[in-house]
Amino acid sequence: MFRALGDGARKAASPLQRALTASAARHPTTTRHGGSIVVVQLASTPTASSASSAAAAARAAHATRGRHRVRPLAADVVEVEMPLIANMIVERIPFLLPLPPAWETEYNEWSHERAQRWRKELPREITNPKKEYESEDELRQMEAFVAAPRETDADRANDVRSMRRKSDQFLFLVVQDADTGVWGFPRRKHSGKEGETMRQVATAAMEACIGDSIETYVVGNAPMGKFPEKAAAAKRETAKRETAAAEGDGGGDGGGGGDGAAAAPATTGGGEGTNYYHRAQWIEGVLKLESKCKDYKWLTKDELGDHFNEEHHAFLKEIL
Structure with missing residues (x-):
């Protein structure tokens, strides 16, 4: 044959x-x-x-080909909701290490005490060989050094516009749209122009909000994740109807639940399209807003829940 x-x-x-x-x-x-x-x-x-x-x-x-199992053909083909929306997540990297957990601190103290118990006293000429090359002024400065406090004035005042707060955590920039008043990341819809990448759209959205007031570094060319707002909105609406049906004749309660859902924080876009997220790191500069946005905040990962619904916030915590 x-x-x-x-x-x-x-x-x-x-x-x-x-x-x-x-x-x-x-x-x-x-x-x-x-x-x-x-x-x-x-x-x-x-x-x-x-x-x-x-x-x-x-x-x-x-x-089953080769040494490692690979996914079947066409397994990653997923239909996305239109339009495509590019989001730019601007982050401030922490400049202090987070405090160790209690168990680690306890172990380090125990380990140090045990090491001191068997420690041998050695001559200073061996333990401090650099002393003869250091001036007395340098030694006094080293002895007088005191580390900066972890809690800053911005922490005590809870100034969400300051990047000097939460020094041991990542901070993420959220802006308020001047027209709609809705909070979210700098974002823009893809125009459909051939050859325009989502990274270019996300960068343009960031520049429309903050201009060139700060210097940033965009990490990578591919988005770090996607979130279909329309599908999420449909799931929330279905869950709300099921809850209202389960409550029976409580029409007033069902109406109250609807008001609560409408008042829940949401991102710009009205629950349509697929969001793609790119990441940019703040390098230097003082942020100044353009006319497109009227307010901004630097928030931690957990604080983002104040401006995103529960499902969207859970997704952001996974990718950030």
């Missing part, structure tokens, strides 16, 4: 070639795999069931 593959070649064939060989009897055809051309004689027209079984066999062979 096969002219291109002999008996020896069929024994050494890959799983995908063997799958094609097994299915060729049901629907002969001509195909190419790797560098070899598999030629079969056309005997009859394949049926829909035989074609689907051949495709399933090919996908199964592809999934």
